[in-house]
Amino acid sequence: MAKRTENTVKLGLFITIAVALFVAAAYLIGSQENMFGANLRISSVFSNVNGLQPGNNVRYSGINIGTVESITLLNDSTVQVNMKLDKKVQPYIKKDAVASIGSDGLVGSMLVNISPGKGAEPMLEEGDVITSYSRVETEELLNTLGKTNENIALISNDLLRITNYMTRGKGTLALLLRDTQLAIGLREAIFNLQATSQRLAATGGQLQHLIGEVENGSGLLNQLLYDTSVISNLNTSIGQIDTLAEKAAPFLAELQRSAESLSASGATLNALLEGLESGQGTAGLLLKDTAAAEDIRRTLENIEAGTARFNENMEAMRHNFLFRRYFKKKEKEGPKEKEAP
Amino acid sequence: MPTTYFQRSGLRRYLNETGEVWLFAQRFFREAVRRPFEWRELLNQCFIVGNQSLFLVGMTGLIMGLVLTLQTRPTMEDFGAEAYMPAMVGVSIIREIGPVIVALICAGKIGSSIGAELGSMKVTEQIAAMEVSGTNPFKYLVVTRILATTLMVPLLVIFGDAVALFGSYLVEHMKGDVSFQLFFNKVFRQLSFSDLVPATIKTFFFGFAIGLIGCYKGYHSRKGTAGVGRAANTAVVVASMLLFVLDFIAVLVADIFFDL
Known part of the structure; x- marks a missing residue:
């Protein structure tokens, strides 16, 4: 009987240990799936979940903080992912956290990554819907690659055609490859180009030098470019010129008028001169009538001859006794007047 | 009545046997829920089935874990995925290899012992003697044994799994310098209830099948010492085959209900 009891005890021990192991395994699995302990349920809406499944991990800053509880289709283009998080992480996740779908390594299972937000928001609450960020999907990537491949095929076709042309000696490129004369010409052209560019470079250096001088020197250009006071001076000058022009305007009008009257006087003068030219009037006669001029000359000669004789007469009169006294008296008075002052 | 080809053929024998086993199972369920219950004998059988298979299951499990990991x-x-070793070994042991190997070991050890024991009792007419003495031999012998295997095999599987995972850990620790905590962390991160629950449920069916076939073969063994040997032998063979059939069905059903 004692042996039987002992056996029963052993059996009890066996059963207890086995059940304990099972419970431990269940708990460990359950804790991975967050079945025990307090939970925080949140959700996020995606357009594509890339094969995410209920039970997949949810990570925050790389730490497993929960699992995907369920995935439901909201409509034809949006999928809602409901997540069950450990309540303990609640204070650390803010309302502006962003969920994205990633995978655990290259071949690992899918998971939801929650990235921290900017930080100023209040902490997450039960039932909150956080924003999602869709990464580039593999299919899209493959589509793009497919397009690239097609393009590459087209390009390679074109290349093939070009190389065919070239080997057959058609087109400019083929000519370039085969024509040695052209090559020599091309080389010369390149040499020339080189020389030109060297000169250009030198010119560039000079230009640079010039620009440096303009920049650093104190010439007019420099002042124009850099001296701001020049601009203001220029402005004032222009203003003064403006006022001057305003003031000059009436004067100019006056000048105009004078010119007009001058022109009228000119016309009159013209008419007068024409009259003179044609010999009308006394002046005209004087100028034009040669006979009259001859008369006047003879008259003047006569006058000259008359005055000469008059002078002789006067000399004769001086020596006449009647007038001699008068002239002597006049000669005496002359020197006295000179000594007096 | 002249025997036809059909009556002598293996197919007819198979169908006959299947029908007999079905009736035997029906009788088990009828007797199992009917008072009085043979608690003491049940515990005794549990001890024999459970405790006395523990060492064998432990050894097998340990070596299974070691070998699976090493292989x-x-x-x-080669794939650069040795980090996935714990997860992969964990899943394969918990889901499939653990239950099947342990159940096969049990079929070999327990199924044969039940078949031989009941067969010899049948041959020595102890069963008939029990009927005469007023004890229900089916209840005392069959019901307790089938219940014992049904209850104990799942527990043995859990032990086997645990030891196999430990064996796997030993190899991982030796070759990859993986810590105990990291190893089991990785194992259980990969596991989910959809791995553990169907695998555990099917072990009850495994245990039931081992007990049922062992008892049936022993209870219906033919006369003579050859009959006893044959009963033990066929009990193991049929139980082992049935295990694989059940495993296949279990996986199909689990696939539907647990969305593996």
Whole structure:
């Protein structure tokens, strides 16, 4: 009987240990799936979940903080992912956290990554819907690659055609490859180009030098470019010129008028001169009538001859006794007047 | 009545046997829920089935874990995925290899012992003697044994799984310098209830099948010492085959309900 009891005890021990192991395994699995302990349920809406499944991990800053509880289709283009998080992480996740779908390594299972937000928001609450960020999907990537491949095929076709042309000696490129004369010409052209560019470079250096001088020197250009006071001076000058022009305007009008009257006087003068030219009037006669001029000359000669004789007469009169006294008296008075002052 | 080809053929024998086993199972369920219950004998049988198979299951499980890891590791290293070793070994042991290997070991050890024991009792007419003495031999012998295997095999599987995982850990620790905590963390991160629950449920069916076939073969063994040997032998063979059939069905059903 004692042996039987002992056996029963052993059996009890066996059963207890086995059940304990099972419970431990269940708990460990359950804790991975967050079945025990307090939970925080949140959700996020995606357009594509890339094969995410209920039970997949949810990570925050790389730490497993929960699992995907369920995935439901909201409509034809949006999928809602409901997540069950450990309540303990609640204070650390803010309302502006962003969920994205990633995978655990290259071949690992899918998971939801929650990235921290900017930080100023209040902490997450039960039932909150956080924003999602869709990464580039593999299919899209493959589509793009497919397009690239097609393009590459087209390009390679074109290349093939070009190389065919070239080997057959058609087109400019083929000519370039085969024509040695052209090559020599091309080389010369390149040499020339080189020389030109060297000169250009030198010119560039000079230009640079010039620009440096303009920049650093104190010439007019420099002042124009850099001296701001020049601009203001220029402005004032222009203003003064403006006022001057305003003031000059009436004067100019006056000048105009004078010119007009001058022109009228000119016309009159013209008419007068024409009259003179044609010999009308006394002046005209004087100028034009040669006979009259001859008369006047003879008259003047006569006058000259008359005055000469008059002078002789006067000399004769001086020596006449009647007038001699008068002239002597006049000669005496002359020197006295000179000594007096 | 002249025997036809059909009556002598293996197919007819198979169908006949299947029908007999079905009736035997029906009788088990009828007797199992009917008072009085043979608690003491049940506990005794549990001890024999459970405790006395523990060492065998433990050894098998440990070596299973060691070998599975050693064999798989080089391939995983080729892919540069040795980090996935614990997860992979964990899943394969918990889901499939643990239950099946342990159940096969039990079929070999327990199924044969039940078949031989009941067969010899049948041959020595102890069963008939029990009927005469007023004890229900089916209840005392069959019901307790089938219940014992049904209850104990799942527990043995859990032990086997645990030891196998430990064996796997030993290899991982030796080859990859993986810590105990990291190893089991990785194992259980990969596991979910959809792995554990169907695998555990099917072990009850495994245990039931082992007990049922062992008892049936022993209870219906033919006369003579050859009959006893044959009963023990066929009990193991049929139970083992049935295990694989059940395993297949279990996986199909689990696939539907647990969305593996």
